[in-house]
Amino acid sequence: MADILQNVMDHAVAVARKAGEVRHPYKDPRWFIGEESVAAGEPSILTDDPTWIIDPIDGTTNFVHAFPFVAISIGFTINKRVEVGVVYSCLEDKMFTARRGGGAFCNGEPLQVSDQTDVHRSIIATEFGSNRDPEVVDKIFSSLRNILSLPVHGVRGAGTAAVNLSLVASGCVEAYYEMGMHVWDIAAGSLLVLEAGGIVMDVDGGDADLMSRRILAANNRSVALRLVEQIAPYRPDRDDAPPAACD
Numbered sequence: 001m002a003d004i005l006q007n008v009m010d011h012a013v014a015v016a017r018k019a020g021e022v023r024h025p026y027k028d029p030r031w032f033i034g035e036e037s038v039a040a041g042e043p044s045i046l047t048d049d050p051t052w053i054i055d056p057i058d059g060t061t062n063f064v065h066a067f068p069f070v071a072i073s074i075g076f077t078i079n080k081r082v083e084v085g086v087v088y089s090c091l092e093d094k095m096f097t098a099r100r101g102g103g104a105f106c107n108g109e110p111l112q113v114s115d116q117t118d119v120h121r122s123i124i125a126t127e128f129g130s131n132r133d134p135e136v137v138d139k140i141f142s143s144l145r146n147i148l149s150l151p152v153h154g155v156r157g158a159g160t161a162a163v164n165l166s167l168v169a170s171g172c173v174e175a176y177y178e179m180g181m182h183v184w185d186i187a188a189g190s191l192l193v194l195e196a197g198g199i200v201m202d203v204d205g206g207d208a209d210l211m212s213r214r215i216l217a218a219n220n221r222s223v224a225l226r227l228v229e230q231i232a233p234y235r236p237d238r239d240d241a242p243p244a245a246c247d
């Protein structure tokens with residue numbers, strides 16, 4: 001684990017030097033998108049530069065209520081593509097790691113998504129999110145009703161996007177979808193799913209977009225596309241949307 005992070009940091013330094021950058025790639029705020037730094041007013045713009053995308057506590061509500069799923073999520077992108085993902089599920093003491101082209105692992109053991117192709121025999125993970133706008137709540141319940149009525153074997157939610165994605169990568173659930181979470185919730189976990197043999201796309205079946213605040217991650221295309229038919233999509237403000245103008 002320490003080796004993986006050190007290699008990535010060395011790689012970031014090498015890329016920066018090649019580009020003629022003199023700044024230190026893990027001290028310059030431009031190279032970070034973190035939940036807390038963005039909350040403190042730092043920008044949330046994904047560039048081609050090497051960028052750490054960090055959620056120090058994913059599952060804050062769980063943490064407050066002692067509901068036992070909480071994770072640390074660290075993604076690293078170059079050219080807007082996730083190259084390394086690390087999710088540490090703290091109470092399970094599971095360290096999930098993935099490197100683009102290098103596979104996904106849990107505590108060093110290789111991960112593989114479920115081989116289930118029948119959505120009716122699947123478990124689907126999702127979250128209710130924190131938006132209580134009645135139109136959004138209606139969409140959430142509409143999607144849920146459609147999916148439950150397919151029917152599927154079950155619907156679950158761990159209360160953390162990073163853990164939900166680790167569950168897809170581990171083959172414990174077939175898919176996870178959500179609208180309204182942020183890039184720091186999913187950057188690392190999305191690579192876990194891809195490297196475990198799964199797919200990641202937009203909830204409408206289009207290309208995945210890290211900054212769109214929408215994700216559908218699944219073990220395979222056939223399960224994913226059956227879910228696309230059931231999901232009532234909505235568009236939260238993007239993570240890289242300009243701040244609203246003040247009067």
Ligand SMILES: O=P([O-])([O-])O[C@@H]1[C@@H](O)[C@H](O)[C@@H](O)[C@H](O)[C@@H]1O
Nearest residue numbers: 057058059060127129160161181
């Ligand atoms: O705030 P936080 O605990 O880091 O992250 C949370 C996510 O992991 C959760 O799945 C999602 O439903 C919440 O909206 C929130 O984004």
Ligand SMILES: [Mg+2]
Nearest residue numbers: 055058059185
């Ligand atoms: Mg989070």
Ligand SMILES: [Mg+2]
Nearest residue numbers: 035055057058
């Ligand atoms: Mg958090």
